[in-house]
Amino acid sequence: xxxxxxxxxxxxxxxxxxxxxxxxxxxxxxxxxxxxxxxxxxxxxxxxxxxxxxxxxxxxxxxxxxxxxxxxxxxxxxxxxxxxxxxxxxxxxxxxxxxxxxxxxxxxxxxxxxxxxxxxxxxxxxxxxxxxxxxxxxxxxxxxxxxxxxxxxxxxxxxxxxxxxxxxxxxxxxxxxxxxxxxxxxxxxxxxxxxxxxxxxxxxxxxxxxxxxxxxxxxxxxxxxxxxxxxxxxxxxxxxxxxxxxxxxxxxxxxxxxxxxxxxxxxxxxxxxxxxxxxxxx
Amino acid sequence: xxxxxxxxxxxxxxxxxxxxxxxxxxxxxxxxxxxxxxxxxxxxxxxxxxxxxxxxxxxxxxxxxxxxxxxxxxxxxxxxxxxxxxxxxxxxxxxxxxxxxxxxxxxxxxxxxxxxxxxxxxxxxxxxxxxxxxxxxxxxxxxxxxxxxxxxxxxxxxxxxxxxxxxxxxxxxxxxxxxxxxxxxxxxxxxxxxxxxxxxxxxxxxxxxxxxxxxxxxxxxxxxxxxxxxxxxxxxxxxxxxxxxxxxxxxxxxxxxxxxxxxxxxxxxxxxxxxxxxxxxxxxxxxxxxxxxxxxxxxxxxxxxxxx
Numbered sequence: 001x002x003x004x005x006x007x008x009x010x011x012x013x014x015x016x017x018x019x020x021x022x023x024x025x026x027x028x029x030x031x032x033x034x035x036x037x038x039x040x041x042x043x044x045x046x047x048x049x050x051x052x053x054x055x056x057x058x059x060x061x062x063x064x065x066x067x068x069x070x071x072x073x074x075x076x077x078x079x080x081x082x083x084x085x086x087x088x089x090x091x092x093x094x095x096x097x098x099x100x101x102x103x104x105x106x107x108x109x110x111x112x113x114x115x116x117x118x119x120x121x122x123x124x125x126x127x128x129x130x131x132x133x134x135x136x137x138x139x140x141x142x143x144x145x146x147x148x149x150x151x152x153x154x155x156x157x158x159x160x161x162x163x164x165x166x167x168x169x170x171x172x173x174x175x176x177x178x179x180x181x182x183x184x185x186x187x188x189x190x191x192x193x194x195x196x197x198x199x200x201x202x203x204x205x206x207x208x209x210x211x212x213x214x215x216x217x218x219x220x221x222x223x224x225x226x227x228x229x230x231x232x233x234x235x236x237x238x239x240x241x242x243x244x245x246x247x248x249x250x251x252x253x254x255x256x257x258x259x260x261x262x263x264x265x266x267x268x269x270x271x272x273x274x275x276x277x278x279x280x281x282x
Numbered sequence: 283x284x285x286x287x288x289x290x291x292x293x294x295x296x297x298x299x300x301x302x303x304x305x306x307x308x309x310x311x312x313x314x315x316x317x318x319x320x321x322x323x324x325x326x327x328x329x330x331x332x333x334x335x336x337x338x339x340x341x342x343x344x345x346x347x348x349x350x351x352x353x354x355x356x357x358x359x360x361x362x363x364x365x366x367x368x369x370x371x372x373x374x375x376x377x378x379x380x381x382x383x384x385x386x387x388x389x390x391x392x393x394x395x396x397x398x399x400x401x402x403x404x405x406x407x408x409x410x411x412x413x414x415x416x417x418x419x420x421x422x423x424x425x426x427x428x429x430x431x432x433x434x435x436x437x438x439x440x441x442x443x444x445x446x447x448x449x450x451x452x453x454x455x456x457x458x459x460x461x462x463x464x465x466x467x468x469x470x471x472x473x474x475x476x477x478x479x480x481x482x483x484x485x486x487x488x489x490x491x492x493x494x495x496x497x498x499x500x501x502x503x504x505x506x507x508x509x510x511x512x513x514x515x516x517x518x519x520x521x522x523x524x525x526x527x528x529x530x531x532x533x534x535x536x537x538x539x540x541x542x543x544x545x546x547x548x549x550x551x552x553x554x555x556x557x558x559x560x561x562x563x564x565x566x567x568x569x570x571x572x573x574x575x576x577x578x579x580x581x582x583x584x585x586x587x588x589x590x
Contacts, residue, residue: 003383091368092362099356099359100380
């Protein structure tokens with residue numbers, strides 16, 4: 001347990017000190033705030049109806065932006081997990097580390113370390129968004145920025161945890177990022193599909209498709225984020241969260257079966273059937 | 283004393299290729315143990331089997347008389363051939379990280395590492411990244427990270443590759459110091475000079491098999507096979523008659539500066555050596571009589587070619 005903590009600490013400090021982290025943390029909220037303020041700015045009659053109408057439009061926009069953000073965070077951070085495993089494999093750091101901890105400890109340390117970085121980033125975004133809302137928008141403006149932001153943190157982290165272990169497993173099974181492409185595509189499929197459903201779900205947020213996609217863990221982190229600003233029912237949110245966080249250990253277990261073998265494999269390009277065999281191997 | 287590590291009949295086959303074929307060895311506690319062999323002989327595979335990074339098809343690895351466990355592995359120090367360091371992490375922080383992974387506290391690790399960095403003249407680079415260091419410096423960092431937690435067993439895969447002679451010497455001294463402080467060291471190497479200098483025992487692996495094992499001195503003496511180089515002046519006939527019947531000449535004689543002649547001879551029985559020296563002393567003017575102990579380099583080549 002202690003060793004996982006040390007790995008988490010390393011991943012977190014190394015990444016938070018990078019320039020790219022600071023830049024993306026500060027730039028993205030600007031996008032969010034612009035999206036939030038735009039409807040109000042274009043509307044010049046500040047009657048209550050106007051504001052509420054603007055609020056609806058803002059909800060849709062916010063939904064879009066949050067959808068895009070959680071899609072980006074899951075993919076970007078998932079890829080980082082994969083990259084860092086491949087890099088450690090290429091530089092043989094893996095060989096050194098694995099004489100001091102188990103593959104499972106290493107994988108969990110990496111995933112939680114990056115989850116912390118992602119959480120920090122999303123929390124900063126949310127705080128900036130809420131602050132901007134209080135500063136720029138009129139008081140009667142009907143939008144629960146704080147609640148939505150909280151949802152954002154919960155879904156992004158859940159989505160990341162759900163996918164990260166699979167990214168780690170792929171990273172362990174290949175020698176170069178190029179080799180990872182074939183596996184990568186399959187993992188990204190559900191994430192991309194949920195992203196492509198964006199406009200369908202925005203125009204009809206309570207359709208069967210939208211409800212199902214926001215409950216299935218493969219798509220829920222993105223689809224539910226699109227629906228939340230438009231007011232998704234609480235029971236749906238709660239059940240999708242339970243399913244998302246409940247299936248994450250299952251994914252992690254499967255991935256760790258691949259990871260523990262993959263990290264020691266060199267020079268041979270793994271195939272799908274290899275991965276299957278590694279999962280079953282005793 | 284019982285050996286710290288016993289490797290028993292390890293075999294490992296990769297798709298169609300036998301990487302290790304029934305290899306056994308015993309590593310005496312407190313020794314520097316050389317693992318030699320040509321490229322592709324199976325040295326690295328054997329090391330990976332000991333580290334449990336590769337599971338053998340058959341055979342056992344015993345650490346202090348019990349089958350080696352993951353906890354044992356976490357207590358050893360391992361330096362792979364291809365160096366494993368984070369390129370973009372400051373070397374000080376990096377070394378502290380590895381030390382903590384091996385169970386040292388942060389304060390303890392930092393203190394010990396500063397001592398090591400001072401001794402190997404790396405202190406001023408504590409906050410530099412690996413990518414900004416020379417290869418030799420990076421290797422020193424790697425070395426320190428491997429040994430700082432003072433493991434009972436250390437495994438170095440090709441520790442001298444990429445070092446200039448000066449740094450290689452520093453490394454040899456440090457490895458000896460570690461042994462003298464109680465660690466057992468296994469090192470794989472191609473560098474036969476360093477084997478003569480620092481290894482107490484060796485195993486030579488060729489074509490996946492253990493072809494030669496034992497203490498370095500014994501192996502060298504045995505491979506010499508009672509061959510001597512004699513330098514003398516006087517008549518060749520007298521020389522030959524003094525040796526004949528007890529030993530035999532090897533090759534032709536060679537004249538050397540000062541009117542002397544050099545001749546290699548072989549004496550089968552140890553007890554006859556004195557007799558030959560006595561005979562020679564009476565019949566020619568003896569200048570020197572020296573046992574020829576082959577270098578590890580010779581032994582390596584002969585063992586690999588099967589002419590030992």
